[in-house]
Amino acid sequence: MAAIDAQRASDITAQPPGLANRRFKDKSFVIWGIVATIIGLGTLVALVTDLFLDGGHRLTPAFFMSFPSADPAAAGILSAWVGSLLVILTTALVAIPIGLFAGVYLEEYAPKNPLTSAIEIAVNNLAGVPSILFGLMAVGIFVQFLGNPSRYFTFLPESFREGAADLFGQSILTAGITLALLILPVVIVATREAVRSVPQEMRQGALAVGATKWQTTQHHVLPYALPGVVTGIIIGISRALGETAPLIMIGGLTFVAFLPITRPGDATFETIGVLDEYGAAVDPGATERVTITHDGVVVLPDFTEQQVHAGEVLDLPHGSTMQSVATLGDAAASWSPSHWLGSEFTVMPIQMFNWTSRPQAEFLEIAAAAGLVLLVITLLMNAAAIWLRYRLRKRIKW
């Protein structure tokens, strides 16, 4: 009897053939998973390290306070970060209300009808449209159509047409709106998810004591949805900050030696001598003695650039153009919203791209420095969004 029992017990505990091998495969998969994860995370580390080693030593206060220049040692990102700031401000002012309203409409108000499904399909598809196509649309609508009112809107009064031509075209307003349209799906989807997660009882309670639909939404749904909405807005804004392709399409400049608050047209852009219709000097051999009134850059007829400083007296060849750098005093004196909205611009990613595409190693260094600034800002914004989402999930338990 005892022998038979022992036999049975060994049968029960006997391992099926190949189990050790299967268990080994199971365990070793964990290693593969960890290796794949490390490759992903290692990329982030490599990115930051590479940019820091290449350009970290260029991150001085002067780098943030200097305009770009033909001389890489003196070049900086002043016009780029000011441009990015103004473009992002415009983007936020357009994208946040529209995205928030659209999200609330789709969750709280939208009836079930074909138009609502069309809106939902549009939102879902927009998220997958390549950003450069937003750029093409912006070229067609904001730059060519609205930016050239004298070509299309001949029936409108002259002053109105001038206003439109000032604001649209290759301007900060165009850039801001384009990026706003690009991040709209992100804000809408985040708003919808946040609004949807507010329990139905909150609405019923408010409605039961006589609140109207909007009062309910405004006072009882949105406050609880807000952290989720803000998370979406931060992620959207950080995406807009790093976008390059659509802004290249609408003509973001690569060399901007003025702050967007003053424009080249405001006596900061001068040509020397009499020029023909192609911008070449009528008398190419001649020079003219000029007293420089502002710090800035002179572009010579052979397109080389020369830094100049206020007070210098120079003999410049005909065909040179002078770009004066506006001082803060000039900027303050001429400031108005329509002024900077209609201004030409550059942004951080375009500045970095321009320096990356130059062959000299010194430019690659400042490209890395600009990239590091950009990378750190976007990563911090995303980290903030993740932290907010994490807190939200922890704190609110319905």
Added chain:
Amino acid sequence: MRLRAGVIVERDFSKRKMRWGESIIEGLLFLAAVAAVAIVVGIVYVVLSESTKFFAQVSAIEFLTSTTWTPLFDNPQYGIAPLLTGTFMSTLVALSVAVPLGLLVAIYLSEFASARTRETIKPTLELLAAVPTVVYGYFALLFVTPLLQRLIPGLPGFNLLSAGLVMGLMIIPYIASLSEDAMRAVPRAMREGSFAMGATRLETAFRVVVPAAISGVVGAIILGMSRAIGETMIVVVAAGTQPQMVISPTQQGATVTSFIAQVALGDVAFGTLEYNSIFAAGLALLVLTLLFNFVAFYLQRRFREAY
């Protein structure tokens, strides 16, 4: 409602006060939502109308069959094929990096890792998708390419291989994160059934969880793919700008997107054939993206397992 000698007078609901504020707000909310449709219509309209001007001068047959794309030459030729081969080659390289790595990460996080590990790694990995693409371009050109040149002698400074590899790293989080969501949505009972039959976690992952989540996984891969097709800056910076029929990833080549960006960087006069050619290329891009969206939608419906 008014109290009159302790009696509640019935409210006359037929004379309900019209609330104008409510209607105005609802109208504003509706307008905001319609903006999404307007953007789609705007993109399609601009791309179509400008392409129409292009196809008035260049035959669609030449556009689709010619193997030369030289719009900037004296004797311009407009065959989209070289740009498409560039796009497909870089996308192929990107997917061959991102699909295996992304799925390994997804299976590891969903089936093997602890909840704590998952909650830490997933958002950190998603940061990869937040890096500005121009920074990735710099990384591809000045870090990955020199590295590859040591392994592959004779690799040109601009090549689709390094652009594609970096693009692959960029789309890992799209594939990993969405696949992981799909795998975690597979009911626990299915896993427990598999464990009860004696299967290991790995066998359960590959024979039960992945097949059950296949619609989400395929959707994630196609989303990553359409990201790769539409990516511009990495290829503009690192892959070169010379359109040619690409047969090997070690070649340099222009993609649909990098051609559009390259023309925009130069000075193109409005209304010229060259100006219109970027919209024709944009049309090709739009059609490709919509096609993949449609395929993803179809596959998800076809292979959906409902629980």
